[in-house]
Amino acid sequence: MQDAAHRVLKQYFGYDEFRKGQGEIISCLLSGKDTVGIMPTGGGKSLCYQIPSLLLPGTTLVISPLISLMKDQVDALANAGIPATFINSSLSFSDGKKRLIQAAGGRYKLVYVAPERLEVPDFLQALERMDVSLVAVDEAHCISQWGHDFRPSYRLIADMIARFPRKPAVAALTATATPRVTDDICRLLHIPQTSVVVTGFARDNLKFQVIRGQNSDTYLNDYLKKNRDQPGIIYAATRKEVDRLCDRLRKDGFAAGKYHAGLSESERADSQERFLYDDLSVLVATNAFGMGINKSNVRYVIHYNMPRNIEAYYQEAGRAGRDGEKSDCILLFSPQDIRLQKFFIEQSEMDDTLKNEEYHKLEQMIGYCHTESCLQAYILRYFGEQNPEPCRHCGNCLDTREKADVTEAAQKVLSCVRRLRERYGKTMVAKVLAGAADQKIIQFKLDSLPTYGIMKDQTQRRIGEFIDFLTAEQYLAQQGGAYPTLMLTARSVPVLKGEARVLKKGAVRAAQLEVHNELFERLKKVRKELAQKEYVPPYIIFSDQSLREMSAVLPSEDREFLMIKGVGQQKLEKYGRAFMETIAEYEAEQMAEKGGKEALSPRDK
Template sequence: MVDAAHQALKKYFGYDQFRKGQDQIISRLLDGRDTVGIMPTGGGKSLCYQIPALLFSGVTLVISPLISLMKDQVDALGNAGIHATYINSSLSFAEGKSRLAAAASGNYKLVYIAPERLSVPDFVRALERMNVSLVAIDEAHCISQWGHDFRPSYRSIPAMITRFKQKPTVVALTATATPHVTADIRQMLEIAPDGVVATGFARDNLNFQVIRGQNADTFLLDYLKKNQDQPGIVYAATRKEVDRLYARLAQKGLAVGRYHAGLSEQERASSQERFLYDDLTVLVATNAFGMGINKSNVRYVIHYNMPRNIEAYYQEAGRAGRDGEKSDCILLFAPQDIRLQKFFIDQSEMDDVLKKAEYHKLDQMIGYCHTETCLQDYILRYFGEQSPQPCGHCGNCFDTREKSDVTVDAQKVLSCVKRLRERYGKMMVTKVLAGASDQKLLSFRLNRLPTYGIMKDRTQKQISEFIDFLTAEQYLVQQGGAFPVLALSERSLPVLKGEVKVLKKGSVRAERLAVDDALFDVLKQVRKELAQTEFVPPYIIFSDQSLREMSVRLPATDHDFLMIKGVGQQKLEKYGRAFMEAIAEYQAEQKESVKF
């Protein structure tokens, strides 16, 4: 069976060998042993059930949380020559019934369903009549109330499994599970402790970076302009922020879309489809977008606001670079993000025990935003994994910025906050320091303070951004509700006494991602035209990684083309001629240009 698995891998998916952990999980499943697989996003979790599905006699039932993911997976499998379908609320009753009947007759190797369908008795009874060899549970952390995206409907899965006359093999897969969540998944599905296969959480192709105390809008716009030919996602915490960023970026001429739960279903679907088809390069979204998003060539994920916990952050950031190519994961930290996330926790319907756990997770997320150690190492330790050494390529490991002494300016700001008796917000502190002749300021006689106008050589914008820096570095804290005031932290007292210096690094500059060569751009265009003809997203034809390998190895024969990673027999027959002709034409043009 192991040899058959390797043959299926090459024939249908075009890979010569399994990635780390895939062969171990697949081997266990082929032996009929239930398994929990914990692999990073982009680690190839789908293949862990798709390969066994091809080798088992019965149907593989895949429980997946998102309709969009199901369609993408089914499209990709069909493109590789594998019979698969999905049954969800996007179908009419008659179509769903027809697909169920076809699955029961053995017409499909894989059937994708949403967990909510398991609450429909007639649907579950129909499943019982199917010959199910394998149940694959995707995004399995949703089964645990301690997971960051708990879905009660997932709790119906264990009962459904027991209703089959012959128990199918079970595999539960996730990218983000702490030891606590992993134990919960195991217990719910009655999988032994030795049934866990964890390949490690490290994503060496991702460059993590946290940017504090800088103007987020300025950095974001600069980064997107420098990388406007690369697809990426910008996450914001609220619908209002998504709308604001979308309008601003669209005004600057970027190919941008938006996605949040306040939009119509039609607009959400249009944004997602245009992003998947590479018609949009930037998608600004809340966390309503993306769980299970299958687009492999997302080159960057920027969090405009800090997420609530490391699990949510790592899952969202992990949507970058699923094809293994170098990609950026940037978090733009602002102190007000902390208050917003605390508000979300307070307003939730969680009980006190869960709220306490969420506050603890939030503290760890805040710690990530302030740590000066390796960012990837910080994430790995959160998931219970020790890394042998720093990653060497995250924002902290690779930070070569020089530090300047800004102690005097810091003392001016801190002294002003103290003189104002910690009763005013950032705007008033800024105006006092700048010496503004604001009517409210004058009416409160704040112009009589010794700190009035002591930074009048700076603009109010510069002073405001410097206050943001001091707050991000925890010299100042924001207190209060809707209209927070600035207060001194314990860290500020030694600064005021002159015992400790405040050092500030230069601003982080937005960098351009790797520049693609001309042939790669030609092949991308060929891919897009084929995708439009077949009505599938371009990455389903071939990944960016496959195209880059083609542009380097220049395959000219069927044998050469089959050697490209991601090229199987089916794809050779469907697309080989188009790409090899494009490569030959490009080479001929290059030779002609050399003559002249």
């Protein structure tokens, strides 16, 4: 069966070898063995059930959490010549019923359904008439209340499986499961612990970075200017912040869109589609966006605000570089984010046990933002990996910035906070230090303090940014609700006593992602034209990885084109000629240009 699986892999998906863990999971499922697969985003989880679906009799039923993800998957399968469909609330009652009848008749190899369908008795009865040989549970962490995205309907999956006259094999797949969540998946789906395949959580093509103590807007603008044509996602914690950032980016000339729950369904769908089709280069969104997209060429994910926990962060950041190309995952940390996330937890309807669990996860997220060790290793330890090696390519591993001694400035700020009896926020502290003639300062007689005006050589904005740095480095903390005040921490005491120094690294400068060559850009245009004709996202035609390999290898005949990763027989027949003609034209131009230069005399040159 393994040879047959390799043939299917090449014929339909255009790859010669399985990735780590894929072969083992596929072998288990083909032998009828229930299996849990924990693989990183972009690790090829979908192939783990798509390939068995083509080798097993009957139909594979895929439980998938979001409608848009189903459509993307079905479009990609259809593009590869594989009969698949989805049944969800986007269909009319008659269309859904028609597809169910067709599925029962064996028309499709894969049928995608939302977990909420399992609450409908008529749907369950219809399933019993289908010849289901495999049930794939995608985003399996949704079954656990300890996971970051619990969906109660997932708890109905085990009962559904028990209804089939002949028990199908079960594949439970996820990218973000802690050991506790993995135990829950096994227990609730009745899968032995010995049937868990973990390939590791590392994403070696992703560069993780935390920017703290810097102006987030300035850094963001600088980064986007340097990577204007690269597709990316910016996550913000609130709708208001999404709206502000999107408006600002549009004014600065970026092709930006937004996505959050405050928009109508049609507005959200339009933003998502324009991003998928590369008509938008950047999408600003709340965490409601992304779980249901399969876009493989997202080159960066920037978190403008800190998420609540590592699982949510890793899943959102993991939407970058699904095609294996180098991509950035940047978190712009601000101390206010901690207060915001605590507010979200406090306002939630969770019981006290779950709230305490969320506070514990938040502390680990805060730890990630402050660690000076390897960022990827920190994440891997969180997911249960023992003693991971430093990645040697994250922001911390590559940090060579020199440290400047800012102890004197820090003492001035900390002393001012103490003189103000920890009763004021950042803005007022900055005004006192800058010597502002503010009405409130005069009213409260703060201009009589010894610290009044001791930093008048700096602007209030610069002082405010320095206060952000001290807060990010935990010399100061914020307390209170909507208008937080600054308070000293245990770390600030030895600084005030002159027993400890404060060192500040220089600002992190935004870097440019890899620049593609001219042929790659031409192939992208061909891809987009074909995508527009077929009404599918460009990455479904070919990934950026495939285009990069084409521009390096320069295939000129069918046999060479089939050697490119991601090119199967179906795609060769559909698209091979268009891409090879573009490559041939480019080569001819290069040869003509080279010949023209060689024909020039030394004087002409």
